[in-house]
Amino acid sequence: MATANGKAALNGAHSSKKGNKLGPATAAIDERLTPTAVPAHKLVLRQLRRADFKAIKAIMEKVYSNMEGAWTADEFANLLRKFPEGQICIEDNGNVVAAALAIIVDYSKFGDKHTYAKITGNGKFDTHDAEGDTLYGVDVFVDPEYRNLRLGRRLYDARKELCENLNLRAMVAGGRIPGYAAYANEMTPAKYVEMVRNKELTDPILTFQLTNEFYVRKIIRGYLPYDSESKAYATLLEWINVYYDEEFDKLIGNPKSNVRIGIVQWQMRATKSLEDFFQQIEFFVDTVSGYKADSSLVRAI
Known part of the structure; x- marks a missing residue:
């Protein structure tokens, strides 16, 4: 949900023995905006590269100007080195305009009461475990100039496909609830989440997550202590991979008796x-x- 050193992300927080292909979701996507597409957009979904850092930094500084800004070049390079398949972006005519970052973790080592800093190893990402069972969403962000193009949904669809291809049990992320600040004096975080879930209120992050087939597993306090908009609360979000094959996971790569x-x-x-x-x-x-x-x-x- 946040970035390294606790820089907040859009999804709030949010190889391997099982494979490393991203599948057809990484194919180039050409599309024209409607109804007034001038000029035409040429959107391509691909893996991030180290050379993309400058573009990633520029977007993060726009998105997180009221928080802690962008990652360092070393943090970015470290994540690419640990798990290159999990770092994806969308470019428009060759320019990176959105990105989603993730690691694999053994979720049983962290449980539901973890913080962003703990599960990301304080930005070192030494918590990445190629033998783990859960794809953990580290960050998602979209250039403000490219909002309302459904780029976030495309990134999440690619993440889901990655989760399926790697035979991971689920995708989990900590989600900020920035809209809660306006209601903090009126209701509890649980009540706020319930009203967003019932579509009585709209939250810029939680509403997006719910429409992408995530469900709220738990409400965490202190996930991002400096997140004043969310009053330091976050939703623990989970998407279950219905194609997860536990037996396959046990047989491949493990010693036989x-x-x-x-x-x-x-x-x-x-x-x-x-x-x-x-x-x-x-x-x-x-x-x-x-x-x-x-x-x-x-x-x-």
Whole structure:
């Protein structure tokens, strides 16, 4: 939800053994704004690069001018080094205009009462765990000049696809509730969240999160202590990956307690050709596969 050193993000907070592809969501997207598209926008979703830091810094200084501004170049580079697949952006005609950043964590090590500083390792991101089960949203931001183009939704769709491709259980983020400041003297944070959820009130961040299929798991106090707009409160948001395969997670990359070996006793004989030799090998491989062998051992006689 926030950035390194606690710089707040749009989503509030918000490889691996399982894979590292981003999938078709990273394909180039050309679109024209309607109804008065002048000039045409050419939007492309891609992974961030170190060379993008200058553009990222400029956007963050616009978005977080009332907080702690942009990350340092070292913090940005560290995140790219830890988990490059999780750092994505949207560019328009070659210029970065929006970005979403994430890490993978073993959520059981942190639980629901964590702070932004704790789960991001105070901006060092040494909490990133390629063997973890949860995609944690570090930051999302959009250049103010590109609001209302649904770029945030596109970034979240790409995050969801990444979560599915890496077979992660869920996506979690801490979400700021900046609209709460205007109602803090009238109601509790829980009441405010309930009214936003019931569409009786609108919050610039929480409303967006709810429309993107997140649900409020918990309300956290002290998540970003300096966030005066949210009165230091945040919503713990979660999106569940319905395609998560727990058995797949257990089988891939983990040691087996039992291994089945197929032993082939090969009688040396002359072969007509190399192709004939390969056909014989294929026969034995198919045979031991039928017995669900994990590997085969050939003994020549």
